[in-house]
Amino acid sequence: MTISDYLVTDDLTVLLGFIGVSVFLLQNLYKPQPLVHPILLGRQSDAGRVRHPGESTVYRNYGTGLMGRFPVRPDKDVNIVTDFVKPEFDAPRTLWSTKITNAQLKARVSAFGSGIATLVPEDSTVLILLNDSIEFIITDLALSEQSIASITLSSPKLLKRVLEMHPPNAIITDNTFLTHVVKAAQDAHEFNHRLIVVDWLPQPSELDIRPWNVIESYGKVSQAPKNAPQSGSAYTVSFFETPSGGMRCVQLSHENFTSGVTAIRALFPATINISTLDTIVSGHSLSTPYGRAIAYAALFEGASFATLPSTSVFRDSDAPALDVADVLSATKFPIPSPTVLFLKPEHVQSIASSVISRAKKSLFFPLAWRHKFASLTEGFVAKDSLWDRTVFSSAREDVLGKMADTVKAVVTSGGPLPSDTLVPARLALSIALINTYTHGSAAGPLFATHAFDLQMLPSSSPTAEPAHVGAPSVNVEAKLAGVKDDVVEQGGDPIGELLVRGPSVGNMLSADGEAGEKNAWVNTEEIARAMTNGAFKVLGSL
DSSP states (O other): OOGGGTOOOOHHHHHHHHHHHHHHHHHHHSOOOOSSOHHHHHOOEEEOSOOOTTBOOOEEEGGGOTTOOOOOOSSTTOOSGGGGSOTTOOSOEEETTEEEOHHHHHHHHHHHHHHHHTTSOTTOEEEEEOOSSHHHHHHHHHHHHTTOEEEEESOGGGHHHHHHHSOOSEEEEEGGGHHHHHHHHHHTTOOOOEEEEETOOOOOOSSEEEEHHHHHHHTTSOOOOSSOOOTTOEEEEEEEEOTTSOEEEEEEEHHHHHHHHHHHHTTSOGGGOOOTTOEEEEOSOTTSHHHHHHHHHHHHHTOEEEEOGGGOOSOSSOOOOSSHHHHHGGGGSSOOOOSEEEEOHHHHHHHHHHHHHHHTTSTTHHHHHHHHHHHHHTTOOOSSSHHIIIIIHHHHHHHHTTHHHHOOEEEEOSSOOBHHHHHHHHHHHOSEEEEEEOOTTBSSOSEEOOTTOOOOOOOSSSSOOBOOOBEEOTTOEEEEESOOHHHHHTTOOOEEEEEEESTTBOEEEOTTSOBOOTTOOEEEEEEEEEOTTSOEEEEEEO
């Protein structure tokens, strides 16, 4: 007897069998491919082979290469910060509310630099007390071009101490903050400052006040600096506040900022690289080295640029909340719709929760969440899937408006990002989400996750830990001090004080202004964990 005598089939049975085989093959053969190969995420750092007692080994980015040469310039022709404004870019772009070409920007920088050089000698210091604006960019570039040292503050709380300990020759501020500057100068018993005020409303004053536009008009005839700035020349000093309320001071050179811009550009793979078509919006103040490096990266790429209201350091009212409304306020500027956002963790949490809340109103939300989560576990995410078109796209548009279609990458830094925020944020945004760690001593990110790292790493700690911040940046070395030798020798993750160094890290100054050794290890005063795959978790301050 043949097999056909035992098996009785009809057309329906054959059809159901064909459907079953097709579904099996589709599920196993047509799964979405990971956006980045797992091998690259399994060994993100190049760990040194030796270590000193009480310390971890030295970690470097695995992409640095065997030669160990750190990249310090985004382009061979960029040696000082004024080189970021490339003359070959002749198309206009928008900086905050000003549409300007590179030629026009360089002319204004040269004019203001020549004008201020007539007021203060070359070895002077100038305190910049400006909120983020095109005037800040022009001031910083002009001072650097004239080899005049600038000072910036990350917090107005530091103003009185800086005026007492490091009195500048001139102060540049705007009319809204002028009364606070005058009061702080009186409290510090310093009346010898020349004040340059943006948008100054003439009023009686005992101080030497010069309007901004008058200084700019002084420099219509260009004046070359006596000592041209060099790559290694220190041109700015930044004061920042520690978590404990202390004050630290870092001296930064042109090379620090060219290295910082190089590290920022390395955050983005070729598929989402920054170009002249992009618009960058930052939630980090230009009064910080990292915030300034973001602006310089936009200048270098020819992109439009603006900052959020929450970046205002000097203001009369309370700071805006770090939420969706703060992000949407960028649309008040006449800039093209943003494509790259540099945000703080609170911004990302607010956006994610808002999008998820609106998506939950759909009847298909549980099914959409399950399918997108399954793709996420496979290392794949996209914002044009069936479930996005059905559920998430409309929710994103309700929250972000036109920005929902144009944003291609979000970079978060400025605090710990909770681990439980990662999955909702990745599903809500469905774009590259890069988590970084920054510090007041460095112009670039010190650590950064891969743009397409979608791993959900388990925590080895019984308490909640923040999300990992990836491997050291492309031009940074890191190590941990105060680790337990017995834990490391038994294969455990080293935990200790985080120390960093590299060309993007500035030179820390002592309380009396003395510079330390160049390329010395800088203690971030943070506790970190180095995980087995080479990624780091920053656990908190000391």
